[in-house]
Amino acid sequence: MPSDRLGGADGPGPIRSEPGSLLEHVVVAVFGIDEEDRICYWGPGAQNLFGHEAGSVLTRPAAALFPEPAPDEGPGPAAHLAERARALGYWRVRLPALHRDGSVFDCGFRVFPMTGATGASVVIGLASRGDELDRVKTNLSFLDSLFETCPIGLVMLDEELRYVHLNQAMADMDGIPLDEHLGRRMADIMITSDEGEYQRMLRSVADEGRTVIGTLVGLRTPGHPDRDQVRSVSFFPLTGAGDTRRGLGGLLLDVTDREQAILEATAARRRLALLDRAAASIGTTLDLDTTARELVGAVVPEFCDASVVELVEWMDETEAFDPELPVATRRIASGTTLPGPAVELVSGLREVTYPPGSNTHQMLSTGRPLCFTVDEDFATRTVVHQERAQLLLDSGLTCILMAPLIARGTVQGIAMFGRSAARPAFAEEDLGLAGELASRAALCLDNARLYGKVRDIALTLQRALLPSAPAAGPYVDISHRYLPGSRGTEVGGDWYDAITLPDDRVALVVGDVMGHGVPAAAAMGRLRITAKTLARHTAEPAALLDELDACAQEAGIEWATFLYLLYDPRTGRARIANAGHPPPLVRHRDGSVHSVGEVLGVPLGVGGVPYRSVEIEIPEGAVVALYTDGLIEARGQDIDTGIDALREQLRAPLGSLEEGADRILANLLPDTATDDTVLVLARVSGAPGRPPARGTGSPRRASS
Structure with a gap:
C-alpha cells in the first residue's frame, strides 16, 4: 500500500460518521500497520486524532502511537493490536494512546487484517477518542430510553x-x-x-x-x-x-x-358550528319532505348515528294533546350510518302509531326534548309491533333523544336522534342543541305546510276555472296543455279558453295575470268568465278588449296580458286583438311558420290606450299556436330567442296535435321551469263554400 496515497496535506478532510447522526462530530482515524508492525498508511483522521503529519509518521514503528510500556509488560500495545487482529480477524479494545504533544488520552480501537495489492498482509486500524465515544453512547442510550419510557x-x-x-x-x-x-x-x-x-x-x-x-x-x-x-x-x-x-x-x-374549560369551549364551538350549518341548510325550499331531509342531513353523522322526522297527523290543529289517546305520525325523512337493522328501523315504516303511555307521549306532554335509554322497557312502551321492537333492540342504538317540532304553539311533529355505543350518551348540552335544531326545523316545516295549503287552494281554484275539454266546433281541432311551475313557485294566473259562437265561429283565448297564488287564480277566473260573456255579445275583438280592460280596472287587476283570436270557417279568416301578449304563430301545411306580431296593445288594467285588431287569412289545415311566456322565457334568454325556438319546433312534422304538444313541451321546457305554461294548438278547416285562399296569412286590415 503506497505510503502517501491519502497522506498528503491536500487530501480529503477527516473521515467522519454519516452526516446528521449522533456520530457526526466523532473523528475516526484510519491507519495501517504492515507485517513489521510499522505504519504503512496514515489517513487525514489519524493526523487529526494523533497530531502527526503523514510524512513524519509513515514507516515508523506503530509503537510511536502509544505510551512506552513497562519493561515487564512484554510486547507493546501496537504489537498486541496487530497480533490480535491477525489471530481473531477483528478485535476491539480501549487503550491509552499518545498524542504528538506528549499527552495521553483514552482511545477506542477497531482492528482487522487486509491483504494488499502485492499480497502482503496489512492490519487496518480505526480509532476514536474514548470520551467522544462515551458521549455518543450516553446520548443514544438516553434517546432510546426517552422514546421507550x-x-x-x-x-x-x-x-x-x-x-x-x-x-x-x-x-x-x-x-x-x-x-x-x-x-x-x-x-x-x-x-x-x-x-x-x-x-x-x-x-x-x-x-x-x-x-x-x-x-x-x-x-x-x-x-x-x-x-x-x-x-x-x-x-x-x-x-x-x-x-x-x-x-x-x-x-x-x-x-x-x-384544561376542562378549553374542552368545554371546543364542544361549544362545535355545537355552534353545527347550528350555523343547520340554519343555512334547513328551509331552503317550501317543501315539507325536502325540509325534513335537510334536518336529517344536518345531524347525521356529526351529531348522531340515526335520525328521523315525523309529522303528527292531528285531526284538527287546534285540538289539545290527550295523553290517553294514541299519537299517529307520518315519517317523512330518515337517515343512519349504522348497518342492517338500523336502516330497516328508520326507513322501513311510513305510518307510525305510538300507544298511550309511550315515551313519545311523555316528551309531548312536557313540550321539551327528552333523552331515553334504549332497553326492553323503552321498546315495549314505545313500539306497537313486537317485531319492530326487536328491530329497535338489534339496531345498535343505545340512547334516543326526542324533540317536539313546535310552531305557532302547535306540535307539528317529532324529531328523533339516536346514538350507538360508539358515542357517549347525550348530555344536557345536547338536549339544548336538539331543542334549537327542532325549533328551526319546526318553523320551516310550518311555513312549508302553510304554503302547501295555500298552493293547493290556488291549484284547485285554477283547475276549477280552466276548461277541461274546451269545445271548438266542427271546424277547429284543439290540443291544450297547462303546466304549473315548479313546486318552489306559487301557482300563477295563466289561462286559456275556446269559445263556440254562432255561425260555427270559434274564439281562441289565452291570457296571463301578473302575480301568483290565490289572488292571481281568482283574477284569472274573473277575466275568463267576463271574456266568455263579452264574446257572445261583441263581434269586434278590439271592442271586446276595451270592455275587458275597463272590467280589469274596476276589479283592481293592474296587469294582465290577453290575446283574442276570432276564426270564421266560412271565410277562412281570423280577426285578432292583442293586449301585450306574445304573438300567435301560424304553421302552414308546407311547414313554414310565421308570427302575427303586427298588432300589439298595452296589457289589461293599464287603461287609457284604445286597442285595435287585424284580420288575417288562415289556410286550410294550418295550425295556430297560442301560448304564455312560461314557454318562451328562460333565465339568461330573451323572448325573441324563445319564440324562434318555438318556431323551429312547429316547423317539424307535428303528427297529431296531441303528439305535437307533448313534443314541444318536452323539448322547450326544462325540468326546473319555474313559471306556469300554457300551450294551445288549433288546426283549422274551412266550412263548405269557403272562398279560395287569397294570401299567406298576412294581416289584411286593421280596425280600432
Missing part, C-alpha cells in the same frame, strides 16, 4: 407534516397503533375544530423555522372519536443537516383534565 408524546414529522417517527406514548394518546401513524398526515390523526389554525401553526414551523412552546389545542382523534382532548404542544424545526430529512420535532402532553 417517556410519558410525553414525542413525534417527528416530515416537511409535508407526515409522521416519520413517534413513541408509544404518542400512539396511546391517539388510540391508534404506532405503525398506522407512519406516512399519514397529522391532520388525519389530530382533528381540530379551529378552522385550520393548528395546521397553519405547524406550517409556520416547517416553512419559517418558528418554534412553538406550550400551545394548547382542543382535538379529537379517530382512535377516540367521541373523546375531546386538550393537548399542550411544542414544535421545533429539524435542521436537516447533511442529507437527512427536514421537518418538525414535537412534544405533546395530554392536559385534558387540567
Whole structure:
C-alpha cells in the first residue's frame, strides 16, 4: 500500500460518521500497520486524532502511537493490536494512546487484517477518542430510553407534516397503533375544530423555522372519536443537516383534565358550528319532505348515528294533546350510518302509531326534548309491533333523544336522534342543541305546510276555472296543455279558453295575470268568465278588449296580458286583438311558420290606450299556436330567442296535435321551469263554400 496515497496535506478532510447522526462530530482515524508492525498508511483522521503529519509518521514503528510500556509488560500495545487482529480477524479494545504533544488520552480501537495489492498482509486500524465515544453512547442510550419510557408524546414529522417517527406514548394518546401513524398526515390523526389554525401553526414551523412552546389545542382523534382532548404542544424545526430529512420535532402532553374549560369551549364551538350549518341548510325550499331531509342531513353523522322526522297527523290543529289517546305520525325523512337493522328501523315504516303511555307521549306532554335509554322497557312502551321492537333492540342504538317540532304553539311533529355505543350518551348540552335544531326545523316545516295549503287552494281554484275539454266546433281541432311551475313557485294566473259562437265561429283565448297564488287564480277566473260573456255579445275583438280592460280596472287587476283570436270557417279568416301578449304563430301545411306580431296593445288594467285588431287569412289545415311566456322565457334568454325556438319546433312534422304538444313541451321546457305554461294548438278547416285562399296569412286590415 503506497505510503502517501491519502497522506498528503491536500487530501480529503477527516473521515467522519454519516452526516446528521449522533456520530457526526466523532473523528475516526484510519491507519495501517504492515507485517513489521510499522505504519504503512496514515489517513487525514489519524493526523487529526494523533497530531502527526503523514510524512513524519509513515514507516515508523506503530509503537510511536502509544505510551512506552513497562519493561515487564512484554510486547507493546501496537504489537498486541496487530497480533490480535491477525489471530481473531477483528478485535476491539480501549487503550491509552499518545498524542504528538506528549499527552495521553483514552482511545477506542477497531482492528482487522487486509491483504494488499502485492499480497502482503496489512492490519487496518480505526480509532476514536474514548470520551467522544462515551458521549455518543450516553446520548443514544438516553434517546432510546426517552422514546421507550417517556410519558410525553414525542413525534417527528416530515416537511409535508407526515409522521416519520413517534413513541408509544404518542400512539396511546391517539388510540391508534404506532405503525398506522407512519406516512399519514397529522391532520388525519389530530382533528381540530379551529378552522385550520393548528395546521397553519405547524406550517409556520416547517416553512419559517418558528418554534412553538406550550400551545394548547382542543382535538379529537379517530382512535377516540367521541373523546375531546386538550393537548399542550411544542414544535421545533429539524435542521436537516447533511442529507437527512427536514421537518418538525414535537412534544405533546395530554392536559385534558387540567384544561376542562378549553374542552368545554371546543364542544361549544362545535355545537355552534353545527347550528350555523343547520340554519343555512334547513328551509331552503317550501317543501315539507325536502325540509325534513335537510334536518336529517344536518345531524347525521356529526351529531348522531340515526335520525328521523315525523309529522303528527292531528285531526284538527287546534285540538289539545290527550295523553290517553294514541299519537299517529307520518315519517317523512330518515337517515343512519349504522348497518342492517338500523336502516330497516328508520326507513322501513311510513305510518307510525305510538300507544298511550309511550315515551313519545311523555316528551309531548312536557313540550321539551327528552333523552331515553334504549332497553326492553323503552321498546315495549314505545313500539306497537313486537317485531319492530326487536328491530329497535338489534339496531345498535343505545340512547334516543326526542324533540317536539313546535310552531305557532302547535306540535307539528317529532324529531328523533339516536346514538350507538360508539358515542357517549347525550348530555344536557345536547338536549339544548336538539331543542334549537327542532325549533328551526319546526318553523320551516310550518311555513312549508302553510304554503302547501295555500298552493293547493290556488291549484284547485285554477283547475276549477280552466276548461277541461274546451269545445271548438266542427271546424277547429284543439290540443291544450297547462303546466304549473315548479313546486318552489306559487301557482300563477295563466289561462286559456275556446269559445263556440254562432255561425260555427270559434274564439281562441289565452291570457296571463301578473302575480301568483290565490289572488292571481281568482283574477284569472274573473277575466275568463267576463271574456266568455263579452264574446257572445261583441263581434269586434278590439271592442271586446276595451270592455275587458275597463272590467280589469274596476276589479283592481293592474296587469294582465290577453290575446283574442276570432276564426270564421266560412271565410277562412281570423280577426285578432292583442293586449301585450306574445304573438300567435301560424304553421302552414308546407311547414313554414310565421308570427302575427303586427298588432300589439298595452296589457289589461293599464287603461287609457284604445286597442285595435287585424284580420288575417288562415289556410286550410294550418295550425295556430297560442301560448304564455312560461314557454318562451328562460333565465339568461330573451323572448325573441324563445319564440324562434318555438318556431323551429312547429316547423317539424307535428303528427297529431296531441303528439305535437307533448313534443314541444318536452323539448322547450326544462325540468326546473319555474313559471306556469300554457300551450294551445288549433288546426283549422274551412266550412263548405269557403272562398279560395287569397294570401299567406298576412294581416289584411286593421280596425280600432
